[in-house]
Each structure stands twice: as structure tokens, then as C-alpha cells.
Amino acid sequence: MMRTRPLKVALLGCGVVGSEVARIMTTHADDLTARIGAPVELAGVAVRRPDRVREGIDQALVTTDATALVKRGDIDVVVEVIGGIEPARTLITTAFEHGASVVSANKALLAQDGAALHAAAEEHDKDLYYEAAVAGAIPLIRPLRESLAGDKINRVMGIVNGTTNFILDKMDSTGAGYQEALDEATALGYAEADPTADVEGFDAAAKAAILAGIAFHTRVRLDDVYREGMTEVTAADFASAKEMGCTIKLLAICERAADGASVTARVHPAMIPLSHPLASVRGAYNAVFVESDAAGQLMFYGPGAGGSPTASAVLGDLVAVCRNRLSGATGPGESAYAALTVSPMGDVVTRYHISLDVADKPGVLAQVATVFAEHGVSIDTVRQSGKDGEASLVVVTHRASDAALTGTVEALRKLDTVRGVASIMRVEGE
């Protein structure tokens, strides 16, 4: 039975994503009506610059007063694509208070205040959906919280930032250094003028917090995520990775500890074997690898950003939220019942690839090996090379805790024969 009164949608923000959402709502109106069971109507668009011409959007719908728009009381769904913490946070909670459900693409806000926003949604019996906040168009939030709802997820490991993957892929395929690859990414529009949020891992860390929270039914805040950017990755690191049959990716890794009682979430560059499915993710694409008890290994791959892909995810959520509204139900809310401990980085157990500049004289390897042994870090392979009194030593360890590795490196730095620690990189996906 088709309802004729349309569902009213308020759009907050009309940039790259918002304008695409508005465009698809107009051009695909019949499809959306059929799939929802009622028409959807764009009831208002809140923007900062009202005078800018926005093709296909009725100027009468445009307002600079976002607060008044979400307070109207007749809005069914607020679509928030402004980004940032404020005013997005206040607008979303105000929307709930005034009877609307919310679809958001705001990873920073959800990573920081997801619990409070979910609580506000629940208090007012409204939906909060945010598929677009993680990995753009790739269906990931819904599969994790619905498709795998009967399974136990042990690890989520992925490439969730397209800018850094573009840069690392470029370094890998051309031998370019970081700055050169970044310049190309900027010129092609893959990197912003200020790339800090991407290259320092802040963007990926926000996504890791959201993914870990859903995967482990545990609140994980942005502050809980260990974060290391990829600005220090060098062409020499890629050369080392190649010798090991690996490449380097900036990974977001959310893991359940072996004892099951705690979890960790982290973002850092890591070597992964070329045979791993994530190694072949090229350019600005994203991919997320999920390991669970029953399903085994799953991977989700696609464009992680961009106006159209992000709009696709927003509209999928919009259809779901509208359907829920028509049936008087709400979808899954926050699930944090497991309340597992979020452990610090020191507790993470993985393998390491360490490059040392050492004096080229007898006994150095024995000294270095002793330091590893004293800290309980077992060595898998060592490669020595050198000439003219200088040498380099590449050590790959077996699995050890990050704390043990940190202690090892501190002690190595104190050795007279160690001139410097050229790089430390984690080895994942083996």
C-alpha cells in the first residue's frame, strides 16, 4: 500500500556529497518512492553560502538557518553532511528532539561522541544511521552490525583512507619519495591542501574507532585508538618491503585479544605480504578485511570517498530510515553490551621489521641479538650488509608485544655500536 504523504528530508550541507544526494533524490525519485513505499521530498537545504547557484535545487528550499530547519517539527529525516564536531553535533541532537531520524556521514563526530548521539537517538526512539562515515560507498557498517550479528568478529583490518593509499601505491609503483607522491596526490585532487587529517592517520583512526565499536559491541573512542601517520615512510622502506615479498599500507586494525576479554584499535603503516588481498588495493580505493569465528575471512572493497560513492551510502541509509519510519520501527541502535576493555598499544602483539645502522665490526650482531633476547623478543630473520665500517642490520621478529619491542628499541639505541634506528615497521597479515 503506497502512502501519498511524502516523507520530508532536511539536508544539512550541500557540498560535494550533499549536492549529489539532492541530485539523486530528484533524478531517481520514482525508484526511491517504489523502494521506500512513499515519496521522499527535499524539504530544506541548510548551507553556509546561500547565494551560490546550486543546479537542480529550488532556491526557495535553501536556508542558512540550519537550527530552524531541524526544529521545524515536520522533518522525517535529517541528512547531515556538514562534517566536523560543531554545529553538527547540536543539530543532530536537536533533530532527534524535534522528531526526526538522522543519517550522517560524519566520522569525526561519531568517533568522538557516538555513544551520546546513540543515546539521544534511543531516548527519542529515532534512528541514527551512518554507513557513509566509514569507507564511503562500501557497505560495511550494515554488514558488520546486521549480517554478522550472529557471528563473533575477531579482527577488522583495512585500508580506510583513499588519500594515503594513493600516496603509498604511488611510492610503491614508481619508487617516488613521500613528498613527491603527496604532491601528485594534491595535484590530482586526492589530497587536500592541508593533508594532515589523512597522512597523520586522524581520519583512519576515527573510522577505526567506529568499526571497533560495532565489531566488538564495545564503546571505542577516538582517544582509545593508537595512531601513527605515514609521513615517515621512505623509499628505502618500500625497498625493504619488496625484499620480504611485501608492500606497505596504512592500516586500521581492530583486534580482539587472544583471551577474548580485551580489544585494541590502531592505525599505522605496516608491511603486508603481496599475497594478501589488501596488498593489491590500488589508488584511492578502500578495502576492509573481516575475520570472524563462523564466517571466516571476508573482504569488502570499493571507492572509499568521493561525492557519488558517499551519496550512494547516504541514500541507502535514507531508504532504510524512511522504511523504518513507515513501519513505526527503528533499526539497530548502539550495541555496546560486551563492554570489553580497550587495551593500550603496548598490549598489541604482532611482528616487526627493524632497520638498524650499525658499526661494521665483529660482535655487533651478537650484541644486538642479546638485547632482543633480554626483552623476550624472538628473532625470525636477520640480514646484514655493509662496507667501509658502516653496516645495516635488518631484523624481522616473531610475534611480540609492542611494549617488549619498544623496550628492545630503547635498549638498542643505547648500544655504542648502533648508530641509529633507521625504521621500525610492523608486519601484518601473515
Next chain:
Amino acid sequence: MMRTRPLKVALLGCGVVGSEVARIMTTHADDLTARIGAPVELAGVAVRRPDRVREGIDQALVTTDATALVKRGDIDVVVEVIGGIEPARTLITTAFEHGASVVSANKALLAQDGAALHAAAEEHDKDLYYEAAVAGAIPLIRPLRESLAGDKINRVMGIVNGTTNFILDKMDSTGAGYQEALDEATALGYAEADPTADVEGFDAAAKAAILAGIAFHTRVRLDDVYREGMTEVTAADFASAKEMGCTIKLLAICERAADGASVTARVHPAMIPLSHPLASVRGAYNAVFVESDAAGQLMFYGPGAGGSPTASAVLGDLVAVCRNRLSGATGPGESAYAALTVSPMGDVVTRYHISLDVADKPGVLAQVATVFAEHGVSIDTVRQSGKDGEASLVVVTHRASDAALTGTVEALRKLDTVRGVASIMRVEGE
């Protein structure tokens, strides 16, 4: 607010999948309770052989009378993992009539009678979920019908049968022939004693029908799917594929025609470039590539079969259906409003790789090329090789309709200089 009366689940079938569903329902009971908002209780298990010992299942729950079980009236959800058309079909419709929602893993039944089953579910305002029917644990049905509900899907192309992928991968990596690779698959348990359903493409065709129906909001029945098995694929075909930088996969391909008004669905072996993400899907894994207007290219990858992975998909559906039940709502039902024409194979447009055995004398290539031109099939590349009066000619075409190609091949067979058509294979994913 936690409800204390448990939701009652009836399990139809307790084989590889069913026993795993029962096991997880027991071992993960607390998690399921937290995620659903109420406990779930296994209320009955219908089996054919009641005397078989089933570890962890209370013998008092076991019955041979599946009909009585689904008619009990107090069952909330029926989980059907029997497979086949009857008695599964009657049991599912009976379950709806007696107040239960249904989770099914039955691809054959859904491909044949999906519309009638959806109608029965809708008539009784109940859910029919079947994530496990396609590609095992890989979340695919839910992403297609929910995550992409605001997008326009143009193509779904995938490896949806693990047995045939195992065989083809083995042929590719070892140079083995079909029979040798099949024997190994059988010995390792990847192929059944009678492998017909897999190797002749029936299993993949059922999945293609289900996927096409969801992707295009159009009823697509098993009979609408063109089907060609992979028993004729030879080591020589793999050698030809390698020369082209390709491999061979059994693909299920559902496409919207360029004019948007019709769709096609087909299953056949095809060459795909090694650079395509589907080319690197190894062993018994499945992967499905989805192309849509806004999202672009997405891929979903994981184990396509097996007790645990399939149980993961069943349990994800079970959680969703139980949640719907608690909120008094139902999830998305059949969406066939678009009612596009399902075109026959002749209308499919793709590229072709044709190997001909020809007489090794002047003028043969000109004759062959003339036949292609007369049928409107444009040639991309030709490769000739031969000696001692015998030669082979490998033609790769530009895009042409299947009907035009069929006409071309018929005419080629009538040429005196063509001794035989050694193989015809479609080339996809370029």
C-alpha cells in the same frame, strides 16, 4: 528493555549447516540475547534420521514431523536448511500461515519460486530472509537490497560457486585437465559425488536469478538464466587465456542493457584479465563484483560455502528477523516494481575468443574475416599458427551480440577451409 519470553526457533534440517546453527545458538546464546533484545530458544529440530546422535542437541527436541513443527503456532522463526524444492516449499508456506517468519538458505527454491514465497510472506505480514542462499557467508543480499537501495545497480558479476572455482584454479595453476582437477576436488571434499549441479552451472544459475531479481527490482526466474557449464574447458583454453593475459572463471553475470529497459542473467566460463579483482579469487572462495551508478565498483569476497560460513549468514538473518518480530515490523520484502524485460542470451553483448582449426593455405584468413564482417562482428586481433597443412586461427572480437556471434560460428562451420571450431569463450571484465 529486555523481554524475558524467549523467541522460539524451529530448525528444519540438521546436516552440516543446521547442526552448526544449533551449535552457535547454544554456545553464543548470551550474545544473541544481547543483540536481539530477547533470548532465542531452539524449540524443535526436524530431521529425517532421528536416531542419529547430534552432539549438543536435546534429543527431546528432535522430530521427524516437520509439518507438525511448523504448524505448532508458537514458533517465531523457522530456519529452513533442508534444501531442494519439496518439502521445503510447502513447509515454508505452512510456516507463514501459522505465524512464523522464515530464514532460508535454499537457493534452488528461491530461484524457482521466490515470487510465490515472497507473496506468501507478505500476505501473512512475515519476514522471508535468505542471505545464506547466495555466496555463503558473504554479505551480499543485504548490501544489494539495503545498502544500495538508493543507487542504480548496472551489473553484478561474480564467482558464486566454490567447487568450480577450485577446479578452474587448479587447472590454471597446475596445467591439469578438467577431469584430473575434478578428481582432486572430489578427493578433498570440494566436489560432491555427483558434481552436476556445480560443474554444469545449475547452482550458479540459481544464485544469478536471485541476484538479478534483487539488483534490478525485477522478477528473474531460473529459466530466464542462460547456463553453460565448465566441463568443456580445456588446458588449451587456459594456455590461450594466458597468452591474452587472462584466466578463466565460471561467472554469473547479471546486466542491465545499455538502454536501461531490459536485463540479462547468465552463467558460463569466461576469460577475464589477470588485473581484474575476480581473477585473483583462489580455491573455493567466492567473490562478487557490483557496479552501480553512484557507488561505482564494489567487491564482496569470502567463503562461499561450508557449514560454519553458511551458518553465520543464517544467524545474521535470524537476529534481524527476531528484532523485526520484537518491534512488530517486517524487513524489506520482494521488490519487483521495475518489472524490466529479461532478454534472451542472443541480446547479450560481449567480446569473444574463438579458436579455429583451419587448412593451412593462402586465403583462409580472408575467408574467415569475411564471415565475421558479414555478420557484423568486428575483429580485434587474429593470431595464426600452423604447419604441415594444418593451422589454427585465434580470433578475438570487439563487442558483439551473442546472436551475431552464433550466426558467425554457424557460417564458419560451413566453410570448407574450417576443419573445426576448437573453442568459443566469452571475454569479460575489460
